[in-house]
Amino acid sequence: MNGGEQIARVLRHQGVKFLFTLCGGHISPILVEAKRIGIRVIDVRQEPTAVFAADAVSRLTGIPGVAVVTAGPGVTNAVTAVKNAQMAQSPLVLIGGAPATALKGRGALQDIDQIGLFKTLVKWSAAVRRDCDIVPILEEAFDAAVSGVPGPVFVECPVDLLYDPELVRQWYVKETGRPRNIRERAIQWYLRRHVDKLFACSPKSLELAAKESIVPFAVDTDAVAAAAARIRTATKPVMIIGSQALLRVDRVGELARKLAGFNMPVYLTGMARGLLGGGHPLQFKHGRSKALKEADLVLIAGMPCDFRLGYGKSIGKKAFYIGINRSAADLKKNRKPNLPVVGDPGTFLLALTGQVRLEQHRLSEWLDRLRAGEQQGEEKIAAFAAADTQYANPLSLCRSIDAVLDNNSVIVGDGGDFVATASYILNPRAPLSWLDPGVYGTLGVGAGFALGAKLVRPEADVWLLYGDGASGYGLIEQDTFVRHNLPVITVIGNDAGWTQIARDQSVILGDDVGAVLRYNRYHELAESLDARGYLINHNAHIDEVLGQAKQKSRDGRPVLINAMIGATDYRKGSISM
Ligand SMILES: Cc1ncc(C[n+]2csc(CCOP(=O)(O)OP(=O)(O)O)c2C)c(N)n1
Numbered sequence: 331m332n333g334g335e336q337i338a339r340v341l342r343h344q345g346v347k348f349l350f351t352l353c354g355g356h357i358s359p360i361l362v363e364a365k366r367i368g369i370r371v372i373d374v375r376q377e378p379t380a381v382f383a384a385d386a387v388s389r390l391t392g393i394p395g396v397a398v399v400t401a402g403p404g405v406t407n408a409v410t411a412v413k414n415a416q417m418a419q420s421p422l423v424l425i426g427g428a429p430a431t432a433l434k435g436r437g438a439l440q441d442i443d444q445i446g447l448f449k450t451l452v453k454w455s456a457a458v459r460r461d462c463d464i465v466p467i468l469e470e471a472f473d474a475a476v477s478g479v480p481g482p483v484f485v486e487c488p489v490d491l492l493y494d495p496e497l498v499r500q501w502y503v504k505e506t507g508r509p510r511n512i513r514e515r516a517i518q519w520y521l522r523r524h525v526d527k528l529f530a531c532s533p534k535s536l537e538l539a540a541k542e543s544i545v546p547f548a549v550d551t552d553a554v555a556a557a558a559a560r561i562r563t564a565t566k567p568v569m570i571i572g573s574q575a576l577l578r579v580d581r582v583g584e585l586a587r588k589l590a591g592f593n594m595p596v597y598l599t600g601m602a603r604g605l606l607g608g609g610h611p612l613q614f615k616h617g618r619s620k621a622l623k624e625a626d627l628v629l630i631a632g633m634p635c636d637f638r639l640g641y642g643k644s645i646g647k648k649a650f651y652i653g654i655n656r657s658a659a660d661l662k663k664n665r666k667p668n669l670p671v672v673g674d675p676g677t678f679l680l681a682l683t684g685q686v687r688l689e690q691h692r693l694s695e696w697l698d699r700l701r702a703g704e705q706q707g708e709e710k711i712a713a714f715a716a717a718d719t720q721y722a723n724p725l726s727l728c729r730s731i732d733a734v735l736d737n738n739s740v741i742v743g744d745g746g747d748f749v750a751t752a753s754y755i756l757n758p759r760a761p762l763s764w765l766d767p768g769v770y771g772t773l774g775v776g777a778g779f780a781l782g783a784k785l786v787r788p789e790a791d792v793w794l795l796y797g798d799g800a801s802g803y804g805l806i807e808q809d810t811f812v813r814h815n816l817p818v819i820t821v822i823g824n825d826a827g828w829t830q831i832a833r834d835q836s837v838i839l840g841d842d843v844g845a846v847l848r849y850n851r852y853h854e855l856a857e858s859l860d861a862r863g864y865l866i867n868h869n870a871h872i873d874e875v876l877g878q879a880k881q882k883s884r885d886g887r888p889v890l891i892n893a894m895i896g897a898t899d900y901r902k903g904s905i906s907m
């Protein structure tokens with residue numbers, strides 16, 4: 331079995347169904363073998379898309395998604411997407427091609443120090459050097475990706491190992507020609523030995539280890555009991571659930587059911603959005619800072635006290651703070667919990683919800699306060715949605731999109747103000763139906779995330795919401811959607827600018843230089859790639875176009891809606907640093 335075959339077999343054994351790639355001479359055998367044994371190879375138009383797609387697969391299935399990129403520029407192009415996955419604690423596997431073993435460091439094409447490059451970007455990396463390493467290194471890579479605090483891993487595999495040993499032997503001999511003297515004979519002897527060592531294992535079949543999915547943590551029953559006791563006596567409790575609580579994808583349904591009956595007011599962030607469905611009475615979207623300031627007990631499951639929580643300052647000084655995180659460092663970041671629990675937040679919540687059930691009537695005063703905050707938030711949205719703007723009103727557009735979502739629709743957000751606005755208006759209806767970059771805040775995740783989501787959930791509508799700026803990173807992937815029959819619904823909130831940046835820059839510095847774009851005809855661009863393009867430039871068109879686009883995508887065609895939107899002050903003053 332050559333290296334390409336071995337890699338493909340390990341991937342299939344690990345449960346990998348899709349392989350995302352942009353081709354290159356260093357990786358061809360992996361692609362061909364993967365296809366041959368039934369893994370769907372999805373070739374994209376730029377490497378970050380491949381990695382973002384793998385990231386989405388990881389998040390939605392709990393099984394590491396896999397991207398394969400060619401040596402050198404293929405690998406360096408993947409860097410931002412890998413870093414984004416690391417910050418989002420998403421367990422993907424990136425396989426990079428590499429120059430032939432005997433040519434490494436000798437001026438070979440695209441030969442750089444890839445392992446050194448990834449040192450601070452992945453949680454684990456390794457370079458394959460002999461065929462005997464392939465299986466153990468890949469198996470370790472998958473284990474490393476999903477254990478502890480999950481994250482991306484990188485494996486580099488030299489091109490000569492991927493082909494049949496006989497062919498490689500011939501290449502090396504051909505390269506050196508007929509030996510004319512002792513020196514050349516010595517080189518040939520060295521190369522022959524080198525090839526023998528490379529293929530020392532040449533296995534006919536593979537023995538593959540059982541695969542791990544996201545590794546569970548044991549539940550700390552004492553901590554659960556202590557948390558339960560505190561929660562029972564709290565009068566103003568609030569809970570924030572972050573992305574990490576959704577890592578155990580296999581138990582997300584159970585978590586949703588149990589939390590729904592737990593009766594503790596909750597704010598959902600990141601991948602946790604949608605966990606309680608579209609309209610749970612104890613789920614709040616607005617007034618989070620105020621709630622955290624006034625609460626007497628704050629439980630934060632699966633996110634650190636970073637910029638999103640005012641570096642810990644958002645939580646009132648007197649509140650009893652229970653924190654649960656897989657990472658001991660994140661758990662203590664900026665503010666030490668009164669009850670710190672190192673462990674899997676989802677598993678902890680499952681145990682906790684089995685122990686206590688809060689009585690709503692005891693919390694009624696507190697719930698009234700939170701509901702008033704919620705009401706205020708909704709009134710603000712209604713007021714801004716009713717305002718006259720040039721073209722379509724972005725808030726009305728978001729409300730209409732929310733109205734056409736189905737119970738299984740997946741939403742992907744990639745952009746600045748438009749997407750931030752959408753995040754307050756759209757209600758993801760089910761667990762794991764909202765994807766955004768996470769704390770790294772990388773623009774350009776959209777096409778890859780939508781690609782991964784549509785493959786994993788072919789029966790669901792996948793709504794890709796873009797800012798016009800962000801769309802520039804991924805528009806060419808409409809071509810990928812078309813080639814691979816993936817009818818994603820793309821909506822560009824086209825405000826002719828990098829508005830989230832322009833907004834503050836203009837006010838503080840008096841100049842929007844570098845932050846202005848044009849009202850481009852993105853729908854025509856989509857048509858040129860054989861996706862179906864639609865234009866919205868007035869409120870009156872919104873519902874009709876959304877309906878048509880949704881139907882068209884269900885007929886199997888990728889669609890792109892170029893929604894020209896006007897300016898609004900809804901996001902005025904919001905800033906994240
Ligand atoms: C890769 C990357 N480059 C730059 C930024 C900085 N940035 C954050 S929001 C934003 C503006 C996004 O513009 P657009 O997608 O059009 O959304 P809008 O704010 O206009 O709705 C920029 C440039 C970033 N987050 N990521």
Ligand SMILES: [Mg+2]
Pocket residue numbers: 797798799823824825826827828829
């Ligand atoms: Mg914009």
